[in-house]
Amino acid sequence: MRQKVTLKQLAIELDLSISTVSKSLKNDPEISQATIDRVCKLAKERKYKPNALAVSLKSNKTRSIGVIIPDILNNFFAKVLLGIEKEANKNNYKIITTISNESFEKEKEYLDMLAYNGVDGFILAVSQETQTKGEFEHFNEILKDEIPIVMFDRVADDVYCDKVIVDDKKGAGDAVDKLIQADCENIGVVSSIQKLSVGKERLEGVEKRMKSYDKETKILKLKKNKDYEIQIAEFIKENKFDGIIGLDETAAVSAVNAASILGYKIPKDLMVIGFTNGVLSKHSYPKLTTVSQHAKKIGATAAKILIDKLELRAERYLPQTKVIKTSIVSRGTTKN
Amino acid sequence: MRQKVTLKQLAIELDLSISTVSKSLKNDPEISQATIDRVCKLAKERKYKPNALAVSLKSNKTRSIGVIIPDILNNFFAKVLLGIEKEANKNNYKIITTISNESFEKEKEYLDMLAYNGVDGFILAVSQETQTKGEFEHFNEILKDEIPIVMFDRVADDVYCDKVIVDDKKGAGDAVDKLIQADCENIGVVSSIQKLSVGKERLEGVEKRMKSYDKETKILKLKKNKDYEIQIAEFIKENKFDGIIGLDETAAVSAVNAASILGYKIPKDLMVIGFTNGVLSKHSYPKLTTVSQHAKKIGATAAKILIDKLELRAERYLPQTKVIKTSIVSRGTTKN
């Protein structure tokens, strides 16, 4: 612990009472200007800073936000975290970061641990296992204790709290449009996130738009235990696709590489469009066209909503769901 | 704040004093077994948990670690963070994560903020700007206040604290060996991290080993404002390299893509070896051979050292520098 200068110390040095010092520092009109000036002067000299712990204990507010990320190695989540951190810092909040590693148990444990450690609120994306299980009671427990939660990206519909999501369906539709407009005739879909809510949303979005063009959607659900590129190469060859939509960044990049395996030229023989505008997309060859979800903005928005609520700047208690618009970042894997 | 059940409440319900309850919960031998049992039973029923804030205020320990990461979008740092978080959690510590974004000011500000918020210790990698400036007084200030710091990867030699580093020089030498053994004649180096201590270390390592083979080292320092792949392609073409060492993951992957631009076949016409075994390396085409720094282990080790010190498990106060060994992960961009 740093802090050695306390109110008490200042009080002694100034021959004042602790409460007078405390009030002076707050410019309480009860106190004479002369005293205020004396106190502030010394406080500045001594570099007095109130002990955060004591303030927290007293006020029951810690100015900290508990963050639970399913997978920090996923560039999307790393970006969201960046957004959260920036916005939190701007508002003088700190974030306590935990990583659920897609595990239901971990998520529950961290939720508890953080609540117990007095975070003022939560920002989280639901873990894969939790989504599969469909068990959300642990979130409701927290909400019952009046600790607000903001979910982002992977949300639980059954939990009544603030949410920040992406219009994945529309984004997926836009991806279809993009390929069709570039004269793709035969479009395939590859995904390694079938089990996630966002994976399903995107697939639905693609299917719906494809239908509007009178096309069926063929999808390859990647198996974890086998090389993605090989699986995709086979899929492309069998179906003679000239366009691929990858529902997640890994799948999309693997599709680009699969083309190389097959000796296809991109975008001449095959076009690819992916999701998530992360590092992978920027460093594939050719560079990948993607549906960007604006991860940083998602994080910043989530933080803003939470902090607004904490500071009661927000209107009463009605949870809102904010939708962040996607946009297509055109790069080398598509024509036009 | 969750916690509603307090010692006081239990005491009232059991018609005991607060201190008796407190002691019972600690199995104090002063207290009769009967009382202990009664207390523990009720505590369990009521799901009593001590208020972390109060304990912290009292003990001057928060069981939290301040972490400062220069760039969370860098897969290496994300992995380190994962390692830190896991180890911390195992020991019942939490981490407060901040991101300096390579800025000296931010770093200083966060250091202060975290110290002021009572973290028990720090784990951090020095920001690029700080390294360039060579100003490390802010770290010494913290150490003076007896808050331990563990630096990892990007460390400040002038600061007397624990460090976890990578044997970058040796790793770089190994990379040279690997290429030479695969019959490369003409090896070039590309880097986008010239300014970082690790970038210099790696370069030195390469140069030294090259010299032992009687070879000069040609290096391309990538300019931020121009496409890496183009810069590298020119570099390769001019010098007719048959081997490239990328001193960081981005540079290495860009080298692989540059080969594609030039129409070279990898590894037949050109071999590439990079640093940092991250997602980029796993998703390039062909997949990249890299010198792995075992980022997760670095993080875990740093956390272990810090926690040992905090719990006084470690022998007195002599700061140690732990070196994590690199190893080469062979993939498709090298032969053999």
Added chain:
DNA sequence: GTGAAAGCGCTAACAC
């Protein structure tokens, strides 16, 4: 205008 006192929830030295 200033100060005393209580209290946030906990611990621990010291009574009884």
Added chain:
DNA sequence: GTGTTAGCGCTTTCAC
């Protein structure tokens, strides 16, 4: 064995 008390550093009500 159990309880009283003081104190961690701060805020805030209420006296003076």
